[in-house]
Amino acid sequence: MSTKKSSITVTSIISDFKEITKMRLSLSVVFSSIAGYLLGTQHVEVYTLILLAFGGYFMVGASNAYNQIIEKDLDALMDRTKNRPIPAGRMSVNTAFTIAVIFTILGIATLYVINPRTAMYGAISIFLYTCVYTPLKTKTPLAVFVGAIPGAIPFMLGWVAARNDFGIEPGTLFAIQFFWQFPHFWAIGWFLFDDYKKGGFFMLPTRERDKATAVQTIMYTVWTVLASVIPVFGFTGELKLSIVAAIVVFGLGLVMLYYAIQLFKKRTAQAAKQLMLASVSYITLLQIVYVVDKFIR
Numbered sequence: 001m002s003t004k005k006s007s008i009t010v011t012s013i014i015s016d017f018k019e020i021t022k023m024r025l026s027l028s029v030v031f032s033s034i035a036g037y038l039l040g041t042q043h044v045e046v047y048t049l050i051l052l053a054f055g056g057y058f059m060v061g062a063s064n065a066y067n068q069i070i071e072k073d074l075d076a077l078m079d080r081t082k083n084r085p086i087p088a089g090r091m092s093v094n095t096a097f098t099i100a101v102i103f104t105i106l107g108i109a110t111l112y113v114i115n116p117r118t119a120m121y122g123a124i125s126i127f128l129y130t131c132v133y134t135p136l137k138t139k140t141p142l143a144v145f146v147g148a149i150p151g152a153i154p155f156m157l158g159w160v161a162a163r164n165d166f167g168i169e170p171g172t173l174f175a176i177q178f179f180w181q182f183p184h185f186w187a188i189g190w191f192l193f194d195d196y197k198k199g200g201f202f203m204l205p206t207r208e209r210d211k212a213t214a215v216q217t218i219m220y221t222v223w224t225v226l227a228s229v230i231p232v233f234g235f236t237g238e239l240k241l242s243i244v245a246a247i248v249v250f251g252l253g254l255v256m257l258y259y260a261i262q263l264f265k266k267r268t269a270q271a272a273k274q275l276m277l278a279s280v281s282y283i284t285l286l287q288i289v290y291v292v293d294k295f296i297r
Contacts, residue, residue, distance in 0.1 A: 021061030034053060036161075039173070040159035040162030051113055052111070055118075056122075072086040117160050141204060152181060168239070185203060189203030190269065249290075
């Protein structure tokens with residue numbers, strides 16, 4: 001009996017740890033960082049790659065823990081978040097704060113070992129997400145704009161980790177993921193509108209699921225696709241894209257644009273969810289295409 005209780009306790013602790021650091025989101029950020037590193041590096045160093053993976057996870061995990069501490073009372077009001085460790089009473093604020101602080105220190109220190117610039121951008125990401133984006137979420141839809149900045153850092157962070165420099169190349173990677181954030185999060189804000197409303201969050205640009213929001217979603221999708229194919233024209237330094245790869249990326253973009261247009265036509269939660277899924281597929285496949293194209297070119 002005691003063994004069973006112990007097993008359940010250990011399982012629940014691991015589950016809550018994964019939840020407080022948003023493991024799936026953190027791993028997707030690590031994936032973006034590694035893609036950026038592979039694009040920027042001339043010689044893959046496994047040691048640097050490991051440091052980047054752990055440092056990236058620590059940083060995103062810290063940001064998510066701080067976020068859940070700040071929003072604990074609001075999380076308790078929403079169906080999608082009320083079972084998180086803090087509002088559900090399975091984890092104390094002090095425990096979550098301890099995890100957040102330890103992850104912050106480990107994240108910055110790990111990235112600093114790679115190079116100081118990488119650590120600096122990592123620290124900026126934590127600060128903007130925790131101290132600017134999170135408080136703004138209940139005050140203005142412009143919070144999505146602010147949140148898009150730390151959300152776009154991981155892709156470029158990998159390049160900076162590889163080159164210890166910031167230029168047109170990581171700037172382009174930043175721009176791609178920056179513009180992508182808007183249709184992605186507006187789609188989430190659309191199909192979770194009623195739940196967000198319970199917590200006082202109005203993530204859509206007009207605060208409503210209306211035509212104007214859908215139009216802006218289409219516009220930012222177009223800008224995302226345009227930013228994604230710019231490297232094929234040779235304007236982005238050492239960040240290059242072959243014609244074949246650009247066609248593939250453009251095709252992926254047309255799929256995402258199709259779902260953005262469907263949201264405009266239907267304006268339903270289901271259409272928004274389909275756009276969200278399409279956006280996740282787009283950014284993941286784009287990063288894979290970019291990396292594969294570099295190594296086979």
